[in-house]
């Protein structure tokens with residue numbers, strides 16, 4: 001049957017439609033469901049109340065991350081240390097009980113594979129190209145980096161997936177973000193996605209699924225692609241994805257949940273067929289020249305508030321939209337910044353290297369390269385490096401990266417969401433500034449009154465060394 | 479989900495615009511394992527002010543809330559709907575709602591009624607001293623004074639609310655189609671089932 005050319009997203013969508021109703025709503029099959037402690041307890045409770053089972057426990061994987069403290073989890077004798085906050089402890093205990101009770105694989109808080117759910121999925125080969133992946137967390141978009149259709153859902157939807165392995169959805173529009181050319185020295189996937197959000201705005205992708213295309217993404221590592229797709233949600237899109245290729249296949253081969261042998265060969269053959277057809281139409285296209293992108297940092301309280309590191313804090317009047325002017329004024333007030341101040345003069349007291357955006361091995365290597373043989377500046381009160389998973393942590397330790405971090409004055413932590421959101425003990429104090437590799441600079445995101453500047457791991461390391469926002473290219477020979 | 483048809487009683491005349499999900503339930507209430515009990519945190523900041531409508535004795539247990547434009551904007555936290563349900567609210571009347579909030583409300587059996595601002599203003603006035611009635615079947619809001627305001631509701635949502643169907647119950651009516659899909663998937667893409675779970679190399 002000759003069919004019209006389709007995009008990657010449309011091919012994955014079509015392959016998962018169970019039923020389509022007249023008004024266009026589809027019942028979509030879900031291949032992989034990741035579960036963490038914060039958005040799942042009420043869903044499990046509701047299943048119990050209604051006497052329903054988990055339809056496909058084999059397609060579900062649970063791991064704690066959001067609430068878990070990142071300090072030592074075992075004492076010297078190897079016993080589990082208690083969690084001080086009783087509410088966090090109760091949420092974690094609920095997951096630990098619910099997962100086995102419903103027959104779901106559970107990665108324990110002290111297991112070597114434990115980590116942030118969006119780092120663990122691809123790393124375990126649980127997230128696969130061409131699959132539909134959901135999780136009760138908006139940064140599920142990350143898994144698009146391996147060529148999956150992945151998006152965050154609310155708790156009722158978590159329950160819906162647990163009970164039926166499907167979701168009721170309407171198909172999104174398609175948006176192409178094409179980036180061609182070469183990223184300059186010191187310009188990383190994080191700088192690229194911050195720049196993209198600056199261009200399209202936080203509502204730019206609303207109602208769309210983004211496909212990132214162009215030679216920049218073809219050359220990009222799988223880890224870099226996960227970073228880019230992770231922040232699709234900050235651009236308003238529920239999902240973002242990149243066509244799976246040999247890099248992705250090499251990344252996944254041999255991972256714990258990945259297919260093997262003849263299955264692997266069949267899988268790869270199917271994955272290759274998913275790339276957007278020549279002539280397929282996107283509803284919207286944005287073209288960006290890679291050469292325009294510089295190391296980028298955020299100045300305000302929305303992820304679209306970004307400027308190149310060589311720039312200055314913008315004046316609210318520089319925005320044409322009056323509501324944006326007003327928002328900028330509020331942001332600057334919250335951030336304690338004056339218009340016109342060069343970003344490189346902004347002093348920081350905290351550095352956070354971690355989160356599902358930037359906590360994979362490549363991120364830690366990039367930060368360590370800057371920190372090697374250096375120390376954090378005296379004004380930097382708190383600097384932590386939080387690997388995205390136990391496996392990342394182990395590999396970093398094998399490479400000696402942990403020593404570079406600790407010698408530079410960083411704390412080397414256990415895996416978890418940490419200071420990405422103020423839900424566990426890692427918080428930025430009120431009024432203090434943090435150079436952060438996470439994904440949201442919202443008011444209070446890293447703690448009440450905390451001031452967040454988003455940037456790449458290398459840039460966060462550079463800020464640690466100088467005690468202010470810094471162009472990393474000045475520290476490493478380029 | 480309980481069946482929803484007629485919701486009658488006192489209505490809290492809140493009237494505020496842009497009530498966001500942080501106002502409905504502040505973030506520190508999210509560390510809970512239950513949907514219940516969140517009523518204690520509902521509208522916490524508003525309720526700290528003396529003389530706020532929630533603490534007027536006449537409105538104790540009122541099943542209806544009347545608010546201004548853009549009710550429920552902000553985060554996707556379903557806790558906002560749970561907190562209101564726990565407070566006893568079964569219907570919210572406002573000139574407009576955030577999409578995410580109204581979706582979450584619907585999933586929890588809370589009816590969101592959109593009426594033009596003049597009608598909402600009239601109801602805010604009546605609600606101070608008198609009960610009002612929201613009828614889903616006839617899609618009307620009525621007062622003891624012959625006010626009769628019609629509202630729109632998505633037919634699918636109306637059906638679910640009237641029959642007390644939850645989306646899961648409805649989806650499970652399609653279990654045959656789900657099983658078919660699973661069979662086809664197992665034949666075409668067998669590696670997607672029962673991942674091997676072998677030890678990492």
Ligand code: SF4
Pocket residue numbers: 065066116117118137139355356357416417418420421438439
């Ligand atoms: S690291 Fe941050 S963004 Fe990622 S899952 Fe955790 S809390 Fe969410």
